[in-house]
Amino acid sequence: MATTSTSSRHFTRLIHRPAPGMSDKLAAGIGSGTSSGIDKKPSVTFDKSGTSLIVDSETEQVLRRHPDLYLEDGSVIVRAEDTLFRVHISMLSRHSIFFRDVFGMPKGGEGTDQLDGCPVLFLQDRAEDVANLLSALYDGPVLRDNSPDDFRVVAGVCRLATKYLIDTLRVKTIAHLSKAWPSTLKEWDAREDAARVHEIAFASANPPTLPRYPNPVDVVNLAREVDAPSLLPSALYDLSRYPFTQIFEDQSASLDVHDLQRLCLGKEAAQHAITTLIQSMTHAQFGRQFPYHTHIRSASKGKASAHGSAVCMSPAACRKDFAELVELATQHYLFDRERGCGDPLYVAEELGQLKSVEFSECAACARSLEAWAAREREKMWKMIPTWFRLESPTPEDSPRTSGELSR
Structure with a gap:
């Protein structure tokens, strides 16, 4: 397999066969996260009733078109897990430095695999996160109330915006998260007021409602993943208020050893x-x-x-x-x-x-x-x-752009 440029490595791979004159960067599977060097080529087949199905020819997995993001006039098909999205190269290139570089490479010839007349791009990301990212690009990000459900959506968009160098979405999502894990005491007090109102309103709810905010462990881990240090002080402080039994009994997420040490010292x-x-x-x-x-x-x-x-x-x-x-x-x-x-x-x-x-x-x-x-x-x-043994947040830390992160 050919090697890739630094800006493309670890992110994605194109699903096609190398064609004469095609750039080695585009023809290769990108990064060590791919399952194998064999291309996963989707093909169209039919079931007994005559309904067309898209099947991964390697795994025989049936793929589904996304109900809202498989656009008839789209120019590229993006695959994530078992979901296919048909979107516009121009839209991806306009917002993402990464995709602009990928689609700016020399195009393949007759040997390039296609589906519905479009090249296929395979992303090693969760389909839900890709759907939310594409929806944010087309319709604008949906930023609600920093509840657990809202956090799941926003965190996924933030991860991919950071990964694929989409600075506008990265800045907006981190600014939104900063409302719940702020850098000023005034904003923290507003956050706590909202939490107390929620606690009083739903104290006797049956069945119990979700907490007002997501697990701070998830926030700490996200801040590390997308390099948003401004979220860490309030997220670790929030977590320090939990008893250790509650922190360790929850197996859904855990801190790395360094942040666990910071938590203990800060608590x-x-x-x-x-x-x-x-x-x-x-x-x-x-x-x-x-x-x-x-x-x-x-x-x-x-x-x-x-x-x-x-x-x-x-x-x-x-x-x-x-x-x-x-x-x-x-x-x-x-x-x-x-x-x-x-x-x-x-x-x-x-x-x-x-x-x-x-x-x-x-x-x-x-x-x-x-x-x-x-x-x-x-x-x-x-x-x-x-x-919590953190560097004091500075204006430069919150939030940094993807371009700065790639330096």
Whole structure:
């Protein structure tokens, strides 16, 4: 078999016999992923009722035309698994650098195998993913809500867009996935709000509904496969909130050894961050970290001071409330390990929201607690790449183009 160019290797093979004058690159089976050096030639036959069938002459497998993507005026037939797609060379070449190079090679002569008057291109990809990719090229990508079903479709398109150098689809799909695994705390909070609404709405559903988002293991693996490092911090953080029993009992997907190590280190760091958070709160109760908590009595309860800062109206009572709050948080998150015990962002958010309960009579302390929690959450968010031993995401990382990946 002849060798192929770097841009074509590992992706596909053309189904034909070498013809005089045809480029060796086009005539050869491409990459080591092909099952053999023998061409898989489809042929037309008929069943007993006279219905025409397309059969793989090597395996005798019956092939089917895709119901929506076998176009009468198509100029090339793409085969994936047992499915045939008849599409346009011009459409593939317009969007894909890879296909543009393949179809730009010298054409074969009379010896080239054809089906329905078109050359046949065999792709070593799942038929479902190829169908979704071609639909996205013709009709635009369908980007929904990052649910498990949506992720299955978008991930398949993203893989093939990366593989076949279709930059427009690659950028769009990674941007869509970034809404569920974002790089900013504000977007993460919006994601979590949607998850909580879903959890409440479907908590008593029978039969149980799918989770709001897909398994983060699949997201981590996809990010590695398509080189989208901007998805990794939030995906690994999301996964770190799962108990190890749940992570390891699910056999549908698994991390490689390096990401598994990152997960363990990050999970430990996240749990330690909760201890540090509560310890920080212990010191903050004495006014060291709350700039507006001055412990100065004022004749005007809840009003701003002469310097424009609200002041604590009842320092003794507030110190007592802080002490009780620290004790409660320690018991709940560190000893009892209740909900959120592995999610420091959630813990900090919940502590900050206790202002309306614990400090309803002191606006200054309520605001101080809320501001403290917001600052701590921002600090933790910035630390996530470090917790999981990842390089900090940069604008250049999210998302890179296929051309840059091939360099």
